[in-house]
Amino acid sequence: MKECRTGSLVSIDKALDIFELVATSEEPQNAMSLARYTGMTSGKTLGVLHLLSDRGFIEQSKGNGEYTIGVRGIRLSQAIINNLSILKYAKPVMERLEKEHDEAIYVAVLKETDVFFLDMVDTEQTIKATKLIGQSFPFFSNAAGKVIMAFEPRDYLQRYLVKLGRRQSQVDIESFQQEMQTIRDTGVAVDFGGLGDNVTSVAVAIKDYAGKVLGALTLIAPSFRIIGERLEKEIIPSMVANAQLLSSRFGYAAI
Numbered sequence: 001m002k003e004c005r006t007g008s009l010v011s012i013d014k015a016l017d018i019f020e021l022v023a024t025s026e027e028p029q030n031a032m033s034l035a036r037y038t039g040m041t042s043g044k045t046l047g048v049l050h051l052l053s054d055r056g057f058i059e060q061s062k063g064n065g066e067y068t069i070g071v072r073g074i075r076l077s078q079a080i081i082n083n084l085s086i087l088k089y090a091k092p093v094m095e096r097l098e099k100e101h102d103e104a105i106y107v108a109v110l111k112e113t114d115v116f117f118l119d120m121v122d123t124e125q126t127i128k129a130t131k132l133i134g135q136s137f138p139f140f141s142n143a144a145g146k147v148i149m150a151f152e153p154r155d156y157l158q159r160y161l162v163k164l165g166r167r168q169s170q171v172d173i174e175s176f177q178q179e180m181q182t183i184r185d186t187g188v189a190v191d192f193g194g195l196g197d198n199v200t201s202v203a204v205a206i207k208d209y210a211g212k213v214l215g216a217l218t219l220i221a222p223s224f225r226i227i228g229e230r231l232e233k234e235i236i237p238s239m240v241a242n243a244q245l246l247s248s249r250f251g252y253a254a255i
Helices: 002-024 031-038 041-054 071-101 141-151 156-170 175-187 226-247
Strands: 056-058 067-068 104-111 114-122 136-138 188-191 198-207 215-221
Touching: 002 041, 002 056, 002 067, 002 071, 031 041, 041 056, 041 067, 071 104, 071 114, 071 215, 071 226, 104 141, 114 141, 136 215, 141 156, 141 175, 141 188, 141 198, 141 215, 156 175, 175 226, 215 226
Parallel strands: none
Antiparallel strands: 056 067, 104 114, 104 215, 114 136, 188 198, 198 215
16 A cells, blocks of 8 residues: 555656646657656656646647647646735735734635635734634635625636535525625625634725736634724725725726
């Protein structure tokens, strides 16, 4: 069993080597040169190439059979760039919001059907919600996921629900659709309890020049502090204004 696991890890390592070389090379690569690069046999190299091609990470030219980065590989690289850019530009905005409201501020992105909390600026309050940095949650369970989903194309919701599998039963489709419309109208999502008992999250979308949602700027705090006029007149207007400022760094212009 140990040898099998070791062999599998070697294969994964070689596949990553091939993908990295194809993705970073200025010239297309052929199977023979890739076999020499990895030290694998031609048969094993072709097997890896077929797998990467089937997954869309690389693609083969019909003319000469050489390999270049595929559509999925390009999307992956773009997602990495976007995440790095979000972290770079979001940090000063997050720090400003934390100072203004004295609450934890996060930036979150959508990964498949889950929201992933990339980074945070924590509050110095004694009573605060559990840190969520590096954790992921179903998109329907919190404000960050809801605000991202609200601004996706309308048919995306059905696609994401299919991906949820058995978790789909946790979503009341009709009420969720109504909530999505409210979020689109107001530009903000507020969730009570989705990230834990007595925890409130307030999220606004970060958009790029084409209006595509890159992630969500999110305030997370104990519910007893996020109530009434403080939520409606202080936190929500501030979150919306700062999200627009952050989005402008990506070329977004609110109409």
